[in-house]
Amino acid sequence: MKNFTRVLLAALLVASFAATAQDEESPALSISGSVDAYYRVNLNGTNDERTGGTIAPGTSFANKTGFALGMANLIVGLDGEKTGFVADLAFGPRGTDAVFGSTTASSSIVNQLYAYWNVSDAVTLTVGNFNTFLGYEVISPTANFNYSTSYMFSYGPFSHSGLKADMAFGDFSVMLGVFNPTDLTDFNPTGRYLGGVQLGYGGVYLNFLFDDDFFQADLTAGWDLGESFYLGVNATTASDSFYGGALYLQNSFSDDFSLGLRGEYFSDQGVGAITFEENVIDLTLSANYSIGNLTIIPEIRTDIYSADEVIEDADGIDVSGDPINPTYGSNLSSFTIAAVYAF
Template sequence: MKKFLSLVLVTFFTVSYNAFAQEEESSKPELSISGSVDAYYRANLNASNSLLTPDADGDYNTYIAPTSSFANKPGFALGMANVILGLEGKKTGFVADLVFGPRGTDAVFGSTTASSSIVNQLYAYWNVSEAVTLTIGNFNTFLGYEVISPTGNYNYSTSYMFSYGPFSHSGLKADFSFGDVTAMLAVMNPTDATDFNPSGDYVLGAQLGYGGAYLNFIYSDDFYQVDLTAGWDLTDALYLGVNATKAKDSFSGAALYLQNSFSDSFSLGLRGEYFKDEAGLAIAADESVIDLTLSANYSIGNLTLIPEFRMDMLSYDDGYILKGDQTYDANGNISGIANAELGKSLSSFTLAAVYAF
């Protein structure tokens, strides 16, 4: 009997130990891999698709397109390949978000080395408690309605407010969660200085969220930007998003995002944006532009097709060189445009394909 009880106890503890070991092993965080790839076709509807226009330096090496980020090349063009490696533990974890291609290059323009030019985000975090998380490293901005990855946006082309606001920050932030109320405080390098701090100056960041609305703020000695983003499901099918922003001595704007789902695989969305350029960054100093973008999203498994019509309307005449004859200098480089036909609006069509994994 004693031998039998001993055998039972040994068997019980062996099974219990193995079960505990398996549970402990299964609770270990596993490496996750996700991301996306995207490509697109774009054509101007009322302007040339091959005519070069002057850039900020007066050089004729850019194409006619809205001066907002991404989806701005003619014909068939590449977006980016986005690969995100993550390890999410109960207390700690990390994210390494890598980008390859033109969209990724534009997003990480502040990088200074070849190796860091593919790093969209690179950070580690610590869940100090259920209410507090600390994050250090390089993370995408908390300002604005839109993001770098096309999987996070409804419209494929991006707004002016997103294009001229910050893309990424490097620093230390603390996120707080108090039920329906969330908050964030951050100390960061100058905006988009992702590799290191080149000036010794720092930027303070803050966010307050409640009920689907977020008030965002960044501040440095000579600059501030305040930003409001919000989104609500008006019905089971209809969604409304809002973004408004003001950057000191730079720009201001507001946008509405209206989207309606007609089925599990098809929806339509309209973005209407007003953007005031106070510093001449995007269009011209003290001028404005209205961007109307109508997009459809059609999903086939993990693939989303996005046909999109966009119209950009300037507040002043002759803002776009719509047509003309290229002139050349003695070296055969384009030096200007003769017989130029100018206009204040630009309409275009884009067909994008975004695959998420």
């Protein structure tokens, strides 16, 4: 497998460097992005760090209590006939969590940074740092229906730095890539590389990420089952080790209002994703209400853990600082309302 990744890396690098010989007229600069903020409260767990610490689902983003910030996302790009680039910068807690593998202050705001060459109508080469091709959900809240994220998304991967080739043949697509270790975005300190493969057909994508010591397989799909109803599917398994599956059901009631339910099962087999126990079920009901470019997302989420008595609630603290009338349960229910503005 090492030989495979080395040969693929060499071939893609040669093709990538050849792109510098291509001349084209300067395309127009584009600027886009988003800002988001939210309010979150536990419905059956403590919201006071003095009574045992605030509790949140064991997933990325939207995990603070009270009024909290997401991120400011600024995306600058040039999309030419043959070549282009994307510089995607993220500021704020969500952005910081998304690029946790960065090692320098300057790279800690870089969500994506890549250049690409359209070799032909069917083949595109991309080099740099880009968000992962695995999974159903993404870092930007503008591209997710639910504001909080799933366990499968949260535990990997977020981003890759490397070189990839995307090839399209009608309804069938193939991606081949070579990457640094997962989420090591600004350089590779290990000398280890991973291979990546994506096979796509008719909205169904089968994804693989691997080296000699690691293997992850991921299935992502989505279908419009009518004019207003949508079904999404995600399933993944990783050798280091977790597996899970999720269904995404969404219905549009008008151009401005829709409802969606995410139902997910996640099993932690050694990665340490869940603090409490090995298995969790995530049920998340979200609404999307749009006012121009602003989307309001109220959301009720319940996480059901396989362990008993892991969520603590209390009426307050006594004079000695101990919780008053603490109670415990095996599920956590929370309410979040988010505001996401895209431009």
